[in-house]
Amino acid sequence: MSDRPFDLVVIGGGPAGLAAASQARQLGLSVALVDEQPAPGGQIYRAVERAEAEGRATALGEDYRHGLGLVRAFHECGATLFASHQAWQVEPGGRVFATDGKASRLIEGRRVLVAVGAIERPVPIRGWTLPGVMSVGAAQILHKTIGLVPDAGVWIAGSGPLTLHFAAEIVAAGGRIAGILDTAHGRLPETALRHLGGVVRGWRYVARGLGYLARLRMADVRRVSGVENVEALGEGRVERVRWRSGGQWQEAPASGLLLHEGVVPNTHMTMAIGCAHDWDEAQKCFRPRTDRFGMTDVEAILVAGDCGSIGGARVAECRGRLAALGAAASLGVISAAERDRLAGPVEAEVSAHGALRGFLDDLYAPAAELCVPPDDVMVCRCEGITAGRIREAASLGCRGPNQVKSFTRCGMGPCQGRMCGPTVTATLAAALGMTPQEVGAFRIRPPLKPLRLGELAALADAEAGE
Amino acid sequence: MIREADAIVVGGGLHGCSAALQLALRGLRVVVLERRHVGRHASGINAGGVRTLGRDLAEVPLSVLGMAYWHRLSELVGDDGGFTPCGQVKVAETHDELAGLEKRALAVRSLGMEHERVIDGDELRRRVPAIASHCVGAMVVDGDGAADPYRATSAFAARARSAGAQILEGEGVVGLERQPGGWLVVGERGRYRAPVVVNAAGAWAGRMASLAGDEFPLKTRASMMLVTERMPPFVEPVVGSVGRALSFKQSSAGTVIIGGGQQGRADLDREQAWVNVANLARSARAAAALFPVIRQARIVRSWCGIEAETPDRIPIIDHSPRAPGIVHVFGFSGHGFQLGPVCGVAVADLVTRGSTTLPIAPFSARRFAAAAKAA
Ligand SMILES: Cc1cc2nc3c(=O)[nH]c(=O)nc-3n(C[C@H](O)[C@H](O)[C@H](O)COP(=O)(O)OP(=O)(O)OC[C@H]3O[C@@H](n4cnc5c(N)ncnc54)[C@H](O)[C@@H]3O)c2cc1C
Ligand SMILES: Cc1cc2nc3c(=O)[nH]c(=O)nc-3n(C[C@H](O)[C@H](O)[C@H](O)COP(=O)(O)OP(=O)(O)OC[C@H]3O[C@@H](n4cnc5c(N)ncnc54)[C@H](O)[C@@H]3O)c2cc1C
Numbered sequence: 001m002s003d004r005p006f007d008l009v010v011i012g013g014g015p016a017g018l019a020a021a022s023q024a025r026q027l028g029l030s031v032a033l034v035d036e037q038p039a040p041g042g043q044i045y046r047a048v049e050r051a052e053a054e055g056r057a058t059a060l061g062e063d064y065r066h067g068l069g070l071v072r073a074f075h076e077c078g079a080t081l082f083a084s085h086q087a088w089q090v091e092p093g094g095r096v097f098a099t100d101g102k103a104s105r106l107i108e109g110r111r112v113l114v115a116v117g118a119i120e121r122p123v124p125i126r127g128w129t130l131p132g133v134m135s136v137g138a139a140q141i142l143h144k145t146i147g148l149v150p151d152a153g154v155w156i157a158g159s160g161p162l163t164l165h166f167a168a169e170i171v172a173a174g175g176r177i178a179g180i181l182d183t184a185h186g187r188l189p190e191t192a193l194r195h196l197g198g199v200v201r202g203w204r205y206v207a208r209g210l211g212y213l214a215r216l217r218m219a220d221v222r223r224v225s226g227v228e229n230v231e232a233l234g235e236g237r238v239e240r241v242r243w244r245s246g247g248q249w250q251e252a253p254a255s256g257l258l259l260h261e262g263v264v265p266n267t268h269m270t271m272a273i274g275c276a277h278d279w280d281e282a283q284k285c286f287r288p289r290t291d292r293f294g295m296t297d298v299e300a301i302l303v304a305g306d307c308g309s310i311g312g313a314r315v316a317e318c319r320g321r322l323a324a325l326g327a328a329a330s331l332g333v334i335s336a337a338e339r340d341r342l343a344g345p346v347e348a349e350v351s352a353h354g355a356l357r358g359f360l361d362d363l364y365a366p367a368a369e370l371c372v373p374p375d376d377v378m379v380c381r382c383e384g385i386t387a388g389r390i391r392e393a394a395s396l397g398c399r400g401p402n403q404v405k406s407f408t409r410c411g412m413g414p415c416q417g418r419m420c421g422p423t424v425t426a427t428l429a430a431a432l433g434m435t436p437q438e439v440g441a442f443r444i445r446p447p448l449k450p451l452r453l454g455e456l457a458a459l460a461d462a463e464a465g466e
Numbered sequence: 467m468i469r470e471a472d473a474i475v476v477g478g479g480l481h482g483c484s485a486a487l488q489l490a491l492r493g494l495r496v497v498v499l500e501r502r503h504v505g506r507h508a509s510g511i512n513a514g515g516v517r518t519l520g521r522d523l524a525e526v527p528l529s530v531l532g533m534a535y536w537h538r539l540s541e542l543v544g545d546d547g548g549f550t551p552c553g554q555v556k557v558a559e560t561h562d563e564l565a566g567l568e569k570r571a572l573a574v575r576s577l578g579m580e581h582e583r584v585i586d587g588d589e590l591r592r593r594v595p596a597i598a599s600h601c602v603g604a605m606v607v608d609g610d611g612a613a614d615p616y617r618a619t620s621a622f623a624a625r626a627r628s629a630g631a632q633i634l635e636g637e638g639v640v641g642l643e644r645q646p647g648g649w650l651v652v653g654e655r656g657r658y659r660a661p662v663v664v665n666a667a668g669a670w671a672g673r674m675a676s677l678a679g680d681e682f683p684l685k686t687r688a689s690m691m692l693v694t695e696r697m698p699p700f701v702e703p704v705v706g707s708v709g710r711a712l713s714f715k716q717s718s719a720g721t722v723i724i725g726g727g728q729q730g731r732a733d734l735d736r737e738q739a740w741v742n743v744a745n746l747a748r749s750a751r752a753a754a755a756l757f758p759v760i761r762q763a764r765i766v767r768s769w770c771g772i773e774a775e776t777p778d779r780i781p782i783i784d785h786s787p788r789a790p791g792i793v794h795v796f797g798f799s800g801h802g803f804q805l806g807p808v809c810g811v812a813v814a815d816l817v818t819r820g821s822t823t824l825p826i827a828p829f830s831a832r833r834f835a836a837a838a839k840a841a
Binding site: 089091092095097104106274397399403406407409412413414416445446447450451452453454456457458459460461463464 | 503505510616620635636692694695719738740741743744746747748750751753754760761762763764765766767768769
C-alpha cells in the first residue's frame with residue numbers, strides 16, 4: 001500500500017517544511033512532502049505561485065516574493081510532493097496516513113518532520129460566536145486565495161504583528177476598514193527599552209512594523225489603542241462592536257469583526273504522536289520538547305517551524321534546515337561533526353531573525369481575561385460550553401481537561417478541542433490554582449481533522465481487493 | 467498513619483464503584499483506591515452497549531438478571547446513566563448466518579430463557595430502515611439498549627459516596643501485605659488496612675492478583691472505537707453483526723459510535739493505548755457494509771480502551787484460590803459494562819456472606835489453576 005519508505009516525510013509545506021525538504025535532498029535523503037494545500041507555500045507564502053502568475057505577488061510584499069524562491073527551490077530539489085493531502089494520523093514509528101479527500105494512503109518515513117505551523121490563539125470574547133465575527137487569519141486566507149477584501153464596516157480587534165500586517169495588506173489592495181481596536185497592553189516605548197538589544201538587532205522587522213503604521217495613518221484608518229473588553233453585539237449576526245478604552249465604554253456599528261491575538265504552535269500532531277510538551281509561559285502555550293535540531297523525545301519524529309515555537313517565517317526556514325541536518329545525522333547519512341559544522345551558520349541566522357522575539361512576546365502578551373474568560377463567555381463553540389461550566393466542573397473535582405470533557409462534552413465536537421483547548425487548560429489551571437503544565441491538555445486522538453468514514457474504509461477496501 | 471476499613475476496593479471503574487456501593491449499602495466502611503480518576507479507563511470510554519444478546523451461554527443467566535438493574539437505574543443510583551432500552555439487533559447477511567441465529571436462539575431457550583428472538587428481513591427493515599438491502603434477518607432483544615458509560619460510572623461513584631464509601635482518586639496501589647486478619651494495602655500516597663480487598667483493577671487486575679500471589683493467564687485487549695459528527699437520527703437500536711466485528715449505534719446527540727472489538731495497541735505501564743489505523747479501517751468498512759450512508763459521515767475521533775481478557779473470554783468473579791480475603795472481579799474480555807450493576811451485588815455477597823445465589827459459578831478463579839501452573 002505504501003509507495004516505499006522515504007528517508008524523510010515532511011508534513012507541512014510552509015517555510016520550515018520547504019527548507020527542510022530542499023536541505024534533506026541536498027544531503028541525499030529521499031523526501032516526501034505532504035501538504036493539505038493545493039500548492040506549497042504554507043501560511044505566509046500561501047498560493048504564492050498563483051499570485052505571481054496573476055501579477056499580485058508584488059502587492060503582497062517583498063516577503064511574499066522571498067517565498068517564491070523557496071518554493072521554486074523545492075520544486076527543483078527532487079522531493080515527492082503530495083499536495084492536497086491532509087495528514088490525519090502519524091504513528092510514533094513514522095507511518096503517516098493522509099487523505100486527498102477521497103481515499104487515505106499510507107506514506108512511510110524513517111523520519112517524520114512535523115512542520116504544520118501555527119494556529120491563531122483562540123479569542124473568546126462576548127459574542128465571538130456570532131456570524132460576522134471571524135479571525136484575522138481566516139480573513140487573510142480569503143484575501144490571499146480568492147482576493148476577497150472586507151467591506152468598509154469591518155473592524156479589526158486584537159494585537160500582534162498580523163493585525164497591522166493584514167490591515168496594511170487590505171489598504172494596499174485598495175480596501176477600507178472601519179478601524180483597528182488595538183488591544184496590545186505592553187507599552188511600546190517601555191517594552192522596547194527593556195528589549196533594547198533585540199530591537200536593535202531586529203531593526204529590519206521594527207522598521208517594517210513602523211512602515212505598516214505609517215501606511216495605515218496615510219490611509220486615514222482609525223486606530224484606537226489601549227483597548228480592553230471587546231464585545232460583539234447583535235441579533236443573529238454582529239451589528240455593533242463595544243469596547244473599553246481609557247476607562248470609557250464605547251460602541252460603534254460594525255458589519256463584521258475580525259479578531260486576532262497572536263498565534264500559538266499547532267501541537268495537535270505532536271501531542272497525538274505522544275511527544276513530550278512543555279508549557280511556555282512567555283508565549284502562553286504548550287510546545288514540543290526538542291533539541292537544537294528539532295528532535296523530539298520520540299526517535300522518528302522531528303519538529304520545525306512555528307509548530308515547535310513561534311519564531312516567524314525566516315526562523316521557521318532555518319529551523320527546517322536544522323531539522324534536515326538532524327534527521328540526516330540520526331539516519332547515519334552525515335556524521336555528528338558534519339552536522340554541527342553545517343548547523344553553525346544556520347544557527348547564527350536564527351538568532352539574527354529571532355532577535356525581536358522577546359520584545360514581541362512582551363508587547364503582545366494576551367490579556368488575562370482572554371486566556372481565562374469570565375463565566376458567561378462561550379469557550380467550546382461546538383458543544384456550547386461556557387467558561388462557567390468549566391469552573392463548575394473544576395469545583396466538582398475535575399483535575400484536567402480530559403475529565404472536564406467527559407463531564408461536560410467540552411471539546412467533543414467536530415473541532416475536538418482544536419479551538420478551545422488552550423482556553424480550557426488556562427481556565428482550569430486558574431480555577432484550581434495549578435500551572436497549565438500540571439493541568440495538561442486535551443488528549444488528541446486520530447483523525448487530526450474530520451475524515452469521511454469512506455476515506456478511512458478505503459484502506460480496508462484496498463486490502464479486501466476492491 | 468494506616469487507614470482502617472472493612473473493605474478496600476482497588477479500581478474506580480464501574481465494577482469497583484458498583485461493588486463499593488453495594489458494600490456501603492450493607493453498612494461496611496469502604497475505601498475505593500483509584501490510581502487516576504473514576505471512569506478514566508474502560509468503564510468511562512466504552513461503547514455503552516447494554517446487551518444480553520449473543521452473550522456466551524455461561525454469561526446469559528447473570529446478564530439477564532443484570533438487566534433489571536439497568537431498567538431501574540434511577541432507583542439504585544439516582545440517575546439513569548443515560549440508559550435507553552432502544553433494543554439490540556444482530557444482523558445476518560446470509561441465510562447461513564440466519565440459520566446460525568435460529569440455532570443459537572434454541573440453545574438459549576433450552577436454558578429456560580426467551581429474551582432472544584429471530585426476525586426476518588422485512589421486520590429488520592421495519593426496525594432499521596437504513597440497513598443495507600442484502601441483509602436477510604436478525605436476532606433482537608427488545609429490553610437491551612445502551613447507556614452513557616462515563617455518566618453511568620460517575621453515577622455509581624456518586625451514589626457510593628453518598629452511601630458512605632470513600633473514593634480516593636489519584637491513589638494507585640503499589641503493594642499488598644498479608645497481615646493477621648487481613649491485608650495492608652500500600653498506596654502511592656497512603657496505607658490502608660482491611661480484612662477484605664476487592665480486585666477490580668480492570669486491565670491491571672492481573673498485576674494486582676500477582677501482588678496477592680495469584681497468577682492468571684491474562685491478555686490485554688485494546689478495543690477501538692470511533693465517533694462521527696452529528697447526523698440526523700437514522701438508526702434507533704444498537705446494531706451488531708454475525709459475520710463482522712461491529713457495534714453500531716447513534717447517540718441521543720446524533721453522533722454515530724462504531725466499535726466492535728477491532729484491536730489497537732496497549733501499553734499497561736504507560737496506561738495508554740494507541741489506535742491501529744489498519745484495524746480501524748476494518749471497523750469503518752464493516753459499518754459501511756451494513757449502513758452505506760455512513761461512508762459520507764465525518765469521523766471526528768477514534769480511541770482505544772484497555773481491558774483484561776481471559777482465555778475463555780468470560781470473567782473471573784470469585785474468591786482468590788490461595789489468598790484469603792481477596793475477591794477478584796475482572797477479565798470481562800470486552801463486554802463487562804452491562805454486568806457492572808449486578809456484579810456489585812455478587813461481589814458484596816462474596817465479601818459479606820462468603821457466597822452468593824447469583825449464577826456466577828462459571829466465573830470461578832480455579833478454572834485457570836492448571837493453566838497458570840503450566841505457564
Ligand atoms: C493565520 C496566520 C496568518 C499568518 N500571516 C502571516 C503574515 O501575513 N505574515 C507573516 O510574516 N507571518 C504570518 N504568519 C506567521 C507565519 O505563518 C509563520 O511564521 C510561518 O509561516 C511559519 O512557517 P511554518 O513553515 O512553520 O508553518 P506554515 O507556513 O504555517 O506551514 C504549515 C503548513 O502545514 C500545512 N499543514 C498543517 N497541518 C497539516 C496536515 N495535518 N496535513 C497536511 N498539511 C498540513 C498547512 O497547510 C501549511 O501549508 C501567520 C500565521 C498564521 C497562523
Ligand atoms: C472500547 C471498549 C468498548 C467496550 N464496549 C462495551 C460495550 O458496549 N458493552 C459492554 O458491556 N462492555 C463493553 N466494554 C467492556 C467494558 O468497558 C469493561 O468490561 C468494563 O468497563 C470493565 O470495568 P472495570 O471496572 O472492571 O474496569 P475499568 O473501568 O478499566 O476500571 C479499572 C480501574 O482500576 C484502576 N486501577 C488499575 N490498577 C490500579 C492500581 N494498582 N491502583 C489503583 N487503581 C488501579 C484503573 O485506573 C481503572 O480506573 C468495552 C470496552 C472497551 C475498551
